[in-house]
Amino acid sequence: DAGITQSPRHKVTETGTPVTLRCHQTENHRYMYWYRQDPGHGLRLIHYSYGVKDTDKGEVSDGYSVSRSKTEDFLLTLESATSSQTSVYFCAITEGQGGYEQYFGPGTRLTVT
Amino acid sequence: GENVGLHLPTLSVQEGDNSIINCAYSNSASDYFIWYKQESGKGPQFIIDIRSNMDKRQGQRVTVLLNKTVKHLSLQIAATQPGDSAVYFCAEASTGGFKTIFGAGTRLFVKA
Numbered sequence: 001d002a003g004i005t006q007s008p009r010h011k012v013t014e015t016g017t018p019v020t021l022r023c024h025q026t027e028n029h030r031y032m033y034w035y036r037q038d039p040g041h042g043l044r045l046i047h048y049s050y051g052v053k054d055t056d057k058g059e060v061s062d063g064y065s066v067s068r069s070k071t072e073d074f075l076l077t078l079e080s081a082t083s084s085q086t087s088v089y090f091c092a093i094t095e096g097q098g099g100y101e102q103y104f105g106p107g108t109r110l111t112v113t
Numbered sequence: 114g115e116n117v118g119l120h121l122p123t124l125s126v127q128e129g130d131n132s133i134i135n136c137a138y139s140n141s142a143s144d145y146f147i148w149y150k151q152e153s154g155k156g157p158q159f160i161i162d163i164r165s166n167m168d169k170r171q172g173q174r175v176t177v178l179l180n181k182t183v184k185h186l187s188l189q190i191a192a193t194q195p196g197d198s199a200v201y202f203c204a205e206a207s208t209g210g211f212k213t214i215f216g217a218g219t220r221l222f223v224k225a
Contacts (some may be wrong), residue, residue: 031211042202042215043157050211055114058212084160090156100145104156 003027004105006091012111019078021108023091027070031094032074034058034066036087040052042053043090068102115151119211121200125222130219132190134219136203143205143214148177151200151218160188160201190221 003026013019023032044059045058046093055066060086063085067075078085089108093100126132138146146166151159163170163177163186170177176189186203200218 033211040217042217044215045212048211055209091157100146100213101159101162102157103159107154109157 002090004093006105006108008108010109012113013081014113015082016080019081021076021089021091021110023035023074023076023105025074025093026040027093028071029093029095030071032068033073033074033092033094033108034064035090035092036060036085037090037107039085046089048109052085078110081110082087086110086112116221121218123220123222124189125224126193128193128195128225130193132193132197132200132221132223133175133186134188134190134221136186136188136216136219138186138203139214140207140218142204142207144208145206146177146179146186147204147206147213148186149199149204149215150177151204153199153204156173157202193221193223195223195225197221 005024025052032112035043035049037043044060046053046060046064047058049068049113052068065077088107090107091105094102147162148160150160151157159176161172161177163179168179172190178187190197199221202218203216205215206213
């Protein structure tokens with residue numbers, strides 16, 4: 001499982017509240033990704049990181065921010081949660097530059113009421 | 114499963130038969146293609162990959178075929194087992210890029 005954990009695994013929150021999801025990896029991988037998965041859409045990239053403090057936007061980044069202050073942790077923040085952000089969120093890593101196969105964490109199911 | 118779409122294309126096969134899952138990809142510039150398997154309640158799991166300079170690659174019980182002319186990818190699973198029941202995603206990427214594009218997935222049911 002490439003040593004990837006996500007927390008929390010489940011969360012219910014109210015519209016307008018901030019939420020932070022954590023991805024933690026134990027194998028010192030440089031590249032980390034946040035995806036959301038919704039019915040009919042497959043996996044869509046929110047943000048990714050190519051090193052400590054180096055991040056960039058994916059295709060669905062509006063309403064999300066990320067931070068990576070150390071190699072092992074990649075945080076995803078919903079600044080003001082909306083019902084459209086109800087989804088399952090997956091963190092992933094790639095093993096080294098040029099590696100395209102991704103290894104995924106177990107996911108966080110977020111419900112915004 | 115909680116992570117998969119309610120209206121995914123579905124393939125139902127008998128245990129022991131071979132399965133073929135198809136995928137059409139979108140970007141002619143993609144040069145790396147991957148298949149993932151996702152079981153209910155879990156994250157996607159890498160199965161097999163193929164580069165654009167190949168048209169076939171075999172793994173353990175799985176074979177991926179690539180047809181660049183029609184931008185088509187397929188995953189063949191030999192002697193399908195109940196443990197193969199899952200959603201299967203194809204994905205495409207480009208050399209030097211960080212972004213992988215995932216398909217919507219196909220649900221495979223294996224009947225005992």
